[in-house]
Amino acid sequence: FSLCFLRQNRASRSGTPAGAMTMGGTDIRLHRSKMLYVDQLKDTGWYTIRIRKMYLRLNGGESSFLEKGYDPDRVIVKQVDVTEEDINHKQTIVDSGTTDTYISEDIAKPFQKLWKELTGTNYNNKHHHLSEKQVENLPTVLFQLKADPGLNDKSSPGLAGDLDPSFPMDVIIAMPPSHYLEYSKKTNRYASRLYFDREGQGTLGANFMMGHEILFDIENQVLGFSESDCDYSSLKDEEEESREEEDSSE
Numbered sequence: 001f002s003l004c005f006l007r008q009n010r011a012s013r014s015g016t017p018a019g020a021m022t023m024g025g026t027d028i029r030l031h032r033s034k035m036l037y038v039d040q041l042k043d044t045g046w047y048t049i050r051i052r053k054m055y056l057r058l059n060g061g062e063s064s065f066l067e068k069g070y071d072p073d074r075v076i077v078k079q080v081d082v083t084e085e086d087i088n089h090k091q092t093i094v095d096s097g098t099t100d101t102y103i104s105e106d107i108a109k110p111f112q113k114l115w116k117e118l119t120g121t122n123y124n125n126k127h128h129h130l131s132e133k134q135v136e137n138l139p140t141v142l143f144q145l146k147a148d149p150g151l152n153d154k155s156s157p158g159l160a161g162d163l164d165p166s167f168p169m170d171v172i173i174a175m176p177p178s179h180y181l182e183y184s185k186k187t188n189r190y191a192s193r194l195y196f197d198r199e200g201q202g203t204l205g206a207n208f209m210m211g212h213e214i215l216f217d218i219e220n221q222v223l224g225f226s227e228s229d230c231d232y233s234s235l236k237d238e239e240e241e242s243r244e245e246e247d248s249s250e
Contacts, residue, residue, distance in 0.1 A: 002026040003096055004213040004230035005206055020232035026215045026224065033063075035215065035226040036158050036171045037151040043221055046093040050146035051202070052170055054080040054087060054107070055163070056114055056139040062176035062211070063227060064142065065157040077142070077163065080114050082107040091201045094214070094223060098205035100193040101180070108196035115139065127189035130181075135190065138177040143208075145171045151222065158227070173225060179210045 002022040020030060041048040058076040061067045066075065089104035115123035118139055144160055149169040152159060160170040180194040193207050215224030 002213050002215045002224075003209065004030055004228050004232075005096075005210045006230040019230040020213075022213075026213060026226070030213045030228045030230060030232075031226040032229065033065075033158055033227040034153070034156045035213075035224040036147070036156060037222040037224045038145040038147045038171050039151075040217075040221045040223050041091075043218070046091075046095070046201075047216060047223060048091050048093050049204075049223060050084070051087045051092055051143055052084055052146050052167060053144040053164065054082070054111070055142040055144070056080065056118055057142055057174075058118055058137075058139050060140060062140060062174060062178065063158075064172040064174040076118065078114055078118065080107060081110045088202060089198065089200070092204065093201060094204045094209065096206055096209060098203045099207065100195060101175070101205045101208045102195045102198045102203045104202055105197050105199060111196055123192070125192050125195060127184065127187055127191045129188065130190045135177050135181060138181075140177070141175040141180065141194065143173045143175065143204075145173060147171045158225075171225060173208070173212070174227075175208055176211075179207050182207075 002025065003019070004021075004027075005019040020027065022030075026035065038049055041050060055077050057078075059070065059074040060077070061070050066072055086106040087104060089106060092103075112123045115121070144164060144167070146167075147170050152169055152171070154169060158172055159168060160172055161168050163172065164170060175194070180192050181190045182193050183190050211227060211230065213226045213228045213230065215222075215226075217224065
């Protein structure tokens, strides 16, 4: 099955579209990039993956790869100075039932140090007044996920490539500020929902999953990631229009 989450800034008593769930596989109509696969480390229990490295990127947009319109000469990517063991601590899981994302407390200080270096501000989970432009200018967090070299085509966008010559076939997942920040209309403030406070296992929650269709393939022990706007409503509208055209042509 696959899950595809989007964030809505409004709620309705009659229901609010929040993405799509596909049973039996994945829906390529939702894909904006080729699906890339990472190792699922356990065949039972939690969907467990391995974060190899983390980075902060400025001036590169919201995708894991550089999209059209962005100047590669202005892009800044810096690795958080932590080990793989520090990031994962005991283990790291992908869990749609957890709203936010929680990473090991062992990397809090290195992450905060790099954030300060790139933005000139302190990273925390407090509420802040930010303009839309300030939000756009915040770093995108990049997660490098362990992937078996044989799982993906080396020409596919979204792989580590030159970012990590030692593991070029790993998969890069982007978590832009529009995903890790949550806006409160009540206070007119933003707060980061990416936490570095876990003593035990890390959890990549719904805000990490957002903007991707993610395939949970238990049989083959992989998770697949494809960037997506997760707009099921538009697919539904297209189907209805197509059905109406067929009816009118009969």
